Amino acid sequence: MNQEHQIQSASAHLSQRVSDLTLLLTQAVDALAGGSPDLAARAEQLRLMVTRPPRVAVVGRLKSGKSTLVNALTENLIAATGALECTMAVSMYHNGAPARAEIHSVDGQMARIPLNNGPLDSLPVPLNEVDYIDQFLPNRRLEELTLIDTPGTATLTVENEQRTRRILVDGQRDTRRASGWADCLVFLSDSAPREDEKRFLSQLGMTPLNTVGILSRADSFGSGAFGSIDPLQHARQHANSIQKKLVSTVQQTIPLSGLMAESALTGKVTGDVARQLAALAELDRDDLLDFLEADDPREVVAGFSANDRDDLLDVMGEYGVFAGRSIAAEGGAPALVKWMVETSGVSELVHLLTGDITYFAVLQRAARMLDVLDDLASNHPDMNHIRWVLSVTLAQPGMHFVLLYRSYRNTYASTPDSRLLQLLRTAVTAGHPADTVNLPRDTPVDQVRRAIEEQIAELQQLSMSPLSAAEDEARERLLGSFQSALQATI
Ligand SMILES: Nc1nc2c(ncn2[C@@H]2O[C@H](COP(=O)(O)OP(=O)(O)OP(=O)(O)O)[C@@H](O)[C@H]2O)c(=O)[nH]1
Ligand SMILES: [Mg+2]
Numbered sequence: 001m002n003q004e005h006q007i008q009s010a011s012a013h014l015s016q017r018v019s020d021l022t023l024l025l026t027q028a029v030d031a032l033a034g035g036s037p038d039l040a041a042r043a044e045q046l047r048l049m050v051t052r053p054p055r056v057a058v059v060g061r062l063k064s065g066k067s068t069l070v071n072a073l074t075e076n077l078i079a080a081t082g083a084l085e086c087t088m089a090v091s092m093y094h095n096g097a098p099a100r101a102e103i104h105s106v107d108g109q110m111a112r113i114p115l116n117n118g119p120l121d122s123l124p125v126p127l128n129e130v131d132y133i134d135q136f137l138p139n140r141r142l143e144e145l146t147l148i149d150t151p152g153t154a155t156l157t158v159e160n161e162q163r164t165r166r167i168l169v170d171g172q173r174d175t176r177r178a179s180g181w182a183d184c185l186v187f188l189s190d191s192a193p194r195e196d197e198k199r200f201l202s203q204l205g206m207t208p209l210n211t212v213g214i215l216s217r218a219d220s221f222g223s224g225a226f227g228s229i230d231p232l233q234h235a236r237q238h239a240n241s242i243q244k245k246l247v248s249t250v251q252q253t254i255p256l257s258g259l260m261a262e263s264a265l266t267g268k269v270t271g272d273v274a275r276q277l278a279a280l281a282e283l284d285r286d287d288l289l290d291f292l293e294a295d296d297p298r299e300v301v302a303g304f305s306a307n308d309r310d311d312l313l314d315v316m317g318e319y320g321v322f323a324g325r326s327i328a329a330e331g332g333a334p335a336l337v338k339w340m341v342e343t344s345g346v347s348e349l350v351h352l353l354t355g356d357i358t359y360f361a362v363l364q365r366a367a368r369m370l371d372v373l374d375d376l377a378s379n380h381p382d383m384n385h386i387r388w389v390l391s392v393t394l395a396q397p398g399m400h401f402v403l404l405y406r407s408y409r410n411t412y413a414s415t416p417d418s419r420l421l422q423l424l425r426t427a428v429t430a431g432h433p434a435d436t437v438n439l440p441r442d443t444p445v446d447q448v449r450r451a452i453e454e455q456i457a458e459l460q461q462l463s464m465s466p467l468s469a470a471e472d473e474a475r476e477r478l479l480g481s482f483q484s485a486l487q488a489t490i
Helices: 003-033 036-050 065-076 142-146 158-173 175-180 195-201 230-245 256-266 273-280 284-295 306-344 346-354 356-379 382-396 401-413 418-428 447-465 469-488
Strands: 056-059 091-095 100-105 110-112 130-137 148-149 184-189 212-215 252-255
Touching: 003 356, 003 382, 003 401, 036 306, 036 356, 056 065, 056 158, 056 195, 065 142, 065 148, 065 184, 065 256, 065 346, 091 142, 110 401, 130 158, 148 273, 184 346, 184 356, 195 356, 212 346, 230 306, 252 346, 256 306, 256 346, 273 306, 284 306, 306 346, 346 356, 356 382, 356 401, 356 418, 382 401, 382 447, 401 418, 401 469, 447 469
Parallel strands: 056 148, 056 184, 091 130, 184 212, 212 252
Antiparallel strands: 091 148, 100 110, 100 130
């Protein structure tokens, strides 16, 4: 089997697992609801959590391009960008009709505003009374993913950071808010993340498996469009070096131009834009710089007002103008849009978010659900019913992967440099005995067995060395997992 086939079939078995797990968790919720009226109410929140599309929280520094990315992902101008007050509240984006915003206040009130064209641009209550905003839009991408756009985190904007924390950090501890919990994370940064950002990330309870890093504003990276190195290439190299530093925090770091993706995918790149750009194709570098900087660009290109030029820059950015003009001249708007989507990095992100990340997102929510059940099983008056639900749920074979993932999450939180993490990560995605020991699936079975046996022996040896409580549990789970892989080779 060639490499590509292996990858495809690997993802296919993960998407099957996503459906199996969703069914299993829904059954657990049904069983929980049968307990008492109070449990039924709690079950309702959990049901919303386990049945909705995976929810991606978009977090990052102030003005790092979070809302622009939400627009690019939904191919719709739904998230306000720039300086509006509503960019300072947490907004959740869901698929739904009619298009509307529901503004939830901290006192539990809700105000509904219809959305006709364009994003919500004002708030019906003072910002400091807003808890969060639900926004509904009939949208294909939102059928696959729901999104949480957060106000920028930065020490300069303490209130913004508090609003983000209230939903993403404190909200996690509140089961009445389970339907709002995030299942995975996109973290934007336009340079290497700072210590306070890494600390913030660690408080969100995610793992590197469900966290994607974005090196944002890649089109203006380094010295920008007019520097000696292409900014997108420069960003790609830099993303690789950031990834090396962040390997214990994010699964992958993708360089991205949200601006180019947003413009190309939301219909801003019109025939007029392409024609205007094409008119700049023959300018040399210095003339183009003059054109961009002149008070009156008509001095450089006839018929171009300062407004036209600024509008063009808003749509394309400097790099888009610089590198896109020859493409516009040759192929018009269709070629320009295609180039912008390809260069922006957005396809890579969509592929990741709608692919394997979905599996980790479902594992994350399943692990959360187990936490809730564990907690209720020791604190709720109806604990016998909950213990029954837990025992039936845990006995399902599909839960094996949830328990492995929970072990991964707990080990990551307590011992982030544990060598068991790599083994857990492999075990959680394996769909074939050979996968568990990183061998190709067509490896002779004896060789696979030997590798698994060696792994088991190594794990048994580990009982002699000092391990954290989470590592100890991880070791047990891994032993179980390798033993079943061994059984499966017979
Ligand atoms: N050149 C360039 N500009 C971008 C990019 N993404 C966003 N911007 C611009 O940066 C400004 C801020 O973008 P937003 O998407 O509002 O950023 P944000 O992170 O949501 O900002 P806050 O919510 O206020 O923290 C806007 O003017 C965008 O047009 C990008 O990829 N390249
Ligand atoms: Mg924003």
